[in-house]
Amino acid sequence: MLARPVWQSLHAGWAGRAVRHGSAVRLHRDFGPFAAVDPGGDPADLAALANAGEELWLVEPEPLPPPPGFALTRQGQLLQMACDGLAGSARSVTARVLGDADALAMQALAAVTRPGPFHAHTHRLSDFLGVEDGGRLLAMAGERMQPPGHAEVSGVCTHPDAQGRGLAAALSWQIAARIVARGQRPFLHVWPDNAHAVALYQRLGFAESGRPWLSLYTKL
Incomplete structure (x- = not known):
């Protein structure tokens, strides 16, 4: 933990x-x-x-x-989950790295979906990946906490209009794979009663590693 x-x-x-x-x-x-x-x-x-x-x-x-x-x-x-063996393979979703030009769109998506605090420069904590449709940001994920040897998969969210397409799973997998490629251990936090999210992360290879308090x- x-x-x-x-x-x-x-x-x-x-x-x-x-x-x-x-x-x-x-x-x-x-x-x-x-x-x-x-x-x-x-x-x-x-x-x-x-x-x-x-x-x-x-x-x-x-x-x-x-x-x-x-x-x-x-x-x-919170339920803290860590991944010691990423499950599955690369998901077939086209994502791009988001930057300063996307900051307002990222903040707007976070305001609708509430994936955790998303401030003016949160997007600069890591390379966030996003999925768009017609220039509209539908989903994103990135990294937040950065303890030694670890990186937190965070900011994972999908607009209500795009639910059910597997975008959160695809982006989470891609972010976790980037972390693993750097030789770090991916981890994340989720509310224990969010059964859908817990099941999604379990399918990706994450397992409970602790229960810290927020x-x-x-x-x-």
């Missing part, structure tokens, strides 16, 4: 985009709301990293109370 994937990412793949105050560290707000506190650190340090009304997202082994100056917005246990805190 990657017990503290956010903290690990902020000290590895996200280190160049990390903002620190005391023992607290967060991903730059243009890229996302994720934050963590160093082992043995003071959670009160998080207050300097958020503006009033802004959310911070923490992924930890146990549910935590709100840090001083924050209110708990949401808290729940806590969303809003700065007062």
Whole structure:
């Protein structure tokens, strides 16, 4: 289990985009709301990293109370899945790498499908792949958390108008295959009660690797 994937990412793949105050560290707000506190650190340090009304997202082994100056917005246990052997083969879907010119379309798709936080520069965390029809972005997937030796398949979403075509599975497979080709281990997070998504990832070769807690805190 990657017990503290956010903290690990902020000290590895996200280190160049990390903002620190005391023992607290967060991903730059243009890229996302994720934050963590160093082992043995003071959670009160998080207050300097958020503006009033802004959310911070923490992924930890146990549910935590709100840090001083924050209110708990949401808290729940995630299903963490990792892949040690990608199943199947390349799916027959035409996808292209998305870039800055696609940022607004990516944000619009994320707003409709809610695959997790998608900020102004989230698309710059990795190469996202997208499927289009007539110039309209129908589906996308990419990478988010970057702990040592790992990369998280994330931002997987399909517009409601394109459901049922296998686009999410195809893009997830392609992203996972890219991660494996780099010599890293793909992993992801999903809500345990999302049976459809869990079954999809199991078919791709992912299996449960842990159950960390997601806590969303809003700065007062």
